[in-house]
Amino acid sequence: MLNKLNLKYLIKAHTQLGLFAIFFFFISAFFGTITLFLPQIHTWENTSRYFTYEKEYNYKLDELVKRTIKEEDFNPNFIEIKLPSYRDNVIAINDPSSRTKYINPYTLKMLDTTSDNSFLSNFFNDLHIGRNIPKIGQLLMGIASILIIFLTVSGVILYLNKHKQNNSNFNFKWHKNISLILLPYIIVFALTGSVLGFMLSSASPFAYAATKTETSNMRSLVGPIIFPKDEIPKKSVVFEKFQSIDGLINKAKESIPNLEVKTIKLLQWNDKNARIKIEGYLSNNRIITGRVNRVYVILNPISGEIIKKKDLSNSHIGNKSLSAFYFFHFIADETLFVRLIYLVLSLAFLLSLALGFLIWSERKASKYQDNRDYFNFTGRFAITIMFGVIPATALILVLYWALPSELFQRMIWIKGIFYSFWAFTLLLSVYYEDILDILKALAFFTSVFLFSTIIAHIMVAKTSIATLVKAGTMHTALSFDLVLLILSVLFFLFYKYSHKIKFLAKHSRRYYA
Amino acid sequence: MLKNMKNYIYEPKSNIGWVHGFIACTGALVCAYLTMMLFSTLMYGDYAYQIIPSIILTPLLMTGYGIWLLFSEKIIDVLKKIFFSSILLIILIYLSIKVF
Numbered sequence: 001m002l003n004k005l006n007l008k009y010l011i012k013a014h015t016q017l018g019l020f021a022i023f024f025f026f027i028s029a030f031f032g033t034i035t036l037f038l039p040q041i042h043t044w045e046n047t048s049r050y051f052t053y054e055k056e057y058n059y060k061l062d063e064l065v066k067r068t069i070k071e072e073d074f075n076p077n078f079i080e081i082k083l084p085s086y087r088d089n090v091i092a093i094n095d096p097s098s099r100t101k102y103i104n105p106y107t108l109k110m111l112d113t114t115s116d117n118s119f120l121s122n123f124f125n126d127l128h129i130g131r132n133i134p135k136i137g138q139l140l141m142g143i144a145s146i147l148i149i150f151l152t153v154s155g156v157i158l159y160l161n162k163h164k165q166n167n168s169n170f171n172f173k174w175h176k177n178i179s180l181i182l183l184p185y186i187i188v189f190a191l192t193g194s195v196l197g198f199m200l201s202s203a204s205p206f207a208y209a210a211t212k213t214e215t216s217n218m219r220s221l222v223g224p225i226i227f228p229k230d231e232i233p234k235k236s237v238v239f240e241k242f243q244s245i246d247g248l249i250n251k252a253k254e255s256i257p258n259l260e261v262k263t264i265k266l267l268q269w270n271d272k273n274a275r276i277k278i279e280g281y282l283s284n285n286r287i288i289t290g291r292v293n294r295v296y297v298i299l300n301p302i303s304g305e306i307i308k309k310k311d312l313s314n315s316h317i318g319n320k321s322l323s324a325f326y327f328f329h330f331i332a333d334e335t336l337f338v339r340l341i342y343l344v345l346s347l348a349f350l351l352s353l354a355l356g357f358l359i360w361s362e363r364k365a366s367k368y369q370d371n372r373d374y375f376n377f378t379g380r381f382a383i384t385i386m387f388g389v390i391p392a393t394a395l396i397l398v399l400y401w402a403l404p405s406e407l408f409q410r411m412i413w414i415k416g417i418f419y420s421f422w423a424f425t426l427l428l429s430v431y432y433e434d435i436l437d438i439l440k441a442l443a444f445f446t447s448v449f450l451f452s453t454i455i456a457h458i459m460v461a462k463t464s465i466a467t468l469v470k471a472g473t474m475h476t477a478l479s480f481d482l483v484l485l486i487l488s489v490l491f492f493l494f495y496k497y498s499h500k501i502k503f504l505a506k507h508s509r510r511y512y513a
Numbered sequence: 514m515l516k517n518m519k520n521y522i523y524e525p526k527s528n529i530g531w532v533h534g535f536i537a538c539t540g541a542l543v544c545a546y547l548t549m550m551l552f553s554t555l556m557y558g559d560y561a562y563q564i565i566p567s568i569i570l571t572p573l574l575m576t577g578y579g580i581w582l583l584f585s586e587k588i589i590d591v592l593k594k595i596f597f598s599s600i601l602l603i604i605l606i607y608l609s610i611k612v613f
Contacts, residue, residue: 002584005527005586006583006584008527008528009528009529009583009584010580010583010584012528012529013529013534013537013579013583016534017534145572146572146575146576149572149573149575149576150575150576150579150580153576153577153580154580157580190572191569191572191573194572195568195569195572198572199568199569199571199572200568203564203567203568205546205550206549206550206553206563206564206567206568207553207560207564208550209550209551209553209554209606209610210553210554210556210560210563210564211560212554212610213610218564221560221564222560222561222564222565225559225560225561226561226565316561317562318561318562318565319561321565321569322565325569
């Protein structure tokens, strides 16, 4: 048990550091929650992906590769083929010098990707990792993540020391309960966040110590071990008949049972010394065969002989541990079910952060009853960060479809309007006296923006959407619009009837009867 | 002024202030880095073995050091803890680089 003074120190540190970290981490967690659905957003924002899905793929890679190399004049030294996946349901082929070509896996037609830009998925991801703030953004998110680790550990120490065990305050009780339930989830995200945001860019001292003061460049030391480059065989200018790629994939699957092929690399193709590298993850061990630790087989495409194989028995423990470490953050190969579970956990975590802020805010409110302005601005600022971000995000979606594609610096306009509107919500939250009025106004804006997004989307992509509707399948683009419509209705209902909810009305002076 | 500063550093605090907190945070960062640098020099294996655990464990260690430094009644106690542990770690790092 801690003595009283240490307990007091810990509470103060928990409060003050929490107040600093909460705003950064809330933004990161909010956009992180959105990026759980990056595959869906990516499909929705790129009209080239608006094709009907069939039950099974029906492609022969040999024909496809031959045709693409010939038509696109690919460099056969190194060609990478990414097979359709949950993240992107297309076949992607590229060589190091060309733009990636995307192919419909059902019809084998080349997709017209000239108007694709994946702006939304990239922008949401940038906001999640803090890359939108040049130079220091990612570092700040990393520091906020380290502080969240501190807050979690200090919170657990306070809980174990039975601090305010019988406190029945709603905010306190649920901040404590939710955070304790989500403890592993928070630790995983805070730890991965701190490594990605802070540690990777500040690991020079370890490299300096490990090399006995020779170099401080961590990437040049660890990179070749964790991510070895593919060796390209020498050219012999003699050609022999190759076995079929699909047959070679089957051989790779026999060699590594449960292999789910993600990528195929053709090295010095159409040559006697050619090699084919077939890599992917193990369906029965996805955690340690994630993106950092793909298993693979390198085959001779002429004889079909296995030249090199990497499975779990010979993969580096650094790859295995990093793969497991990243898996729980990125859930790269996971489908909708796992993402929905993460969504629930993320929303609970966001709620816990908000409740944590409310504990501080309420205490200040009672302390400074006669001079509310002292703490009031922080409260208004918190509303802007926590709730103002919702209509601002909805506004990006409208702008993405509504702004004309030929507009000069279109992306800069979208980003500029997004930040301006977010700042405007601060004005709004200062303008309205009553908290519920602010929330209602923000909900109204969100509802209008989400509905406008659907209208704008249909108007811009009407031909592609009509084709999907005619095909009668529930394509991701249509499901996404449906989700937006449901959210729009929910926000409108909140705007219209939230004052009738007793819990919310309690926090409102105007509506409290 | 020096006397005031000395009093400030030596007086027991009933509540932590910004100076106390800032020193504890900086000290936690320094001590955690030094500890994991020592780990990197002592760890056998390739550079992935030597560096990756340090990258992952440092944030956790920062928290541990942070709490340890926070539990100090006077600012001089925080400074002493940082000073002595840093000196010890620096000597150990130096020895491990030169000897091992």
